[in-house]
Amino acid sequence: MGIGYAVSPLHRMTFADLAAIPESADAQLADLIPQGFRATPWNEIEKHLYSPAIPDIVAWRTKLSEKYRDQLLEPLIWNENSAFETSEDVSTHADAPLRYVAAVLDRQGAAETAKTLLGHADIPAEEIRNFIRHSEPSAIRWTPDRGDPPTVLGQVWQCGDTVYRLAVTATRQHLPLWTTG
Numbered sequence: 379m380g381i382g383y384a385v386s387p388l389h390r391m392t393f394a395d396l397a398a399i400p401e402s403a404d405a406q407l408a409d410l411i412p413q414g415f416r417a418t419p420w421n422e423i424e425k426h427l428y429s430p431a432i433p434d435i436v437a438w439r440t441k442l443s444e445k446y447r448d449q450l451l452e453p454l455i456w457n458e459n460s461a462f463e464t465s466e467d468v469s470t471h472a473d474a475p476l477r478y479v480a481a482v483l484d485r486q487g488a489a490e491t492a493k494t495l496l497g498h499a500d501i502p503a504e505e506i507r508n509f510i511r512h513s514e515p516s517a518i519r520w521t522p523d524r525g526d527p528p529t530v531l532g533q534v535w536q537c538g539d540t541v542y543r544l545a546v547t548a549t550r551q552h553l554p555l556w557t558t559g
Contacts, residue, residue, distance in 0.1 A: 380467035382558030383541055385548040387458045388435045391556075395426040432458050457552045464547060465558060469526060472537035479534045480506055488513070495530050507542065510535045 384390075396418075403422040435458055443454035483491045483506060492513040510517050510531045517535045520527035527533050541555075548555040 380469050381473040382465055382467045383544050383555060384463070384465035384558050385544050385551060385553050385555050386463035386465075387432075387456065387460050387553055388556070389429050389432050389458060390463050392427050392429050394423050395428060396423075398426045399423065455552070456554055460551065460553060462551050462553060464544070466540050466544060468537040468540050469533070471526065472533040475530050476506070476534045476537040476541070479509075479530070483509055497529060504542070506534065506538055510538075 399418055399422055403418050439454055439456075439458075443450065446454070479491070479495065482494060486494065488509050491509065496513055514529065514531040517527065517529060517532040518539075520532045520536045521539065524536075527536055545555050
């Protein structure tokens, strides 16, 4: 299982209106699922897919930008008319340690975090990348195409590297970076 990160205009998000799908659509799979659950065939789900309209997104973004005007360094804008889209998944096993290491680093500082996590196989932003690069240099060899790294810092590097690359892409494309799940 993984966590998906995407760079695209928000109108490229797709939702399924599950409430609009009649329960009778589950009939052909009813014997395969426990009672109380749904197993709607894809051909029924795809009939009820929709994406938000660009004018609705732009109006929402404008309101959001105005609401947080004092906290933002610039207006909240991106190219909602863009056709650009890219996404990558990171393992859930790497995404959770990324957040954990960020919290430990923030609370304990680099020296204590290194003592706590260096070489560990299980769990006991940019500053995180520098911390890993200096603490466990072998961890930075783990790229998404190399499988799961054996150490916490390798896993965090791989996840953080993916999110970093997508953030750079989002900035260059003037698009939001969002998670798909």
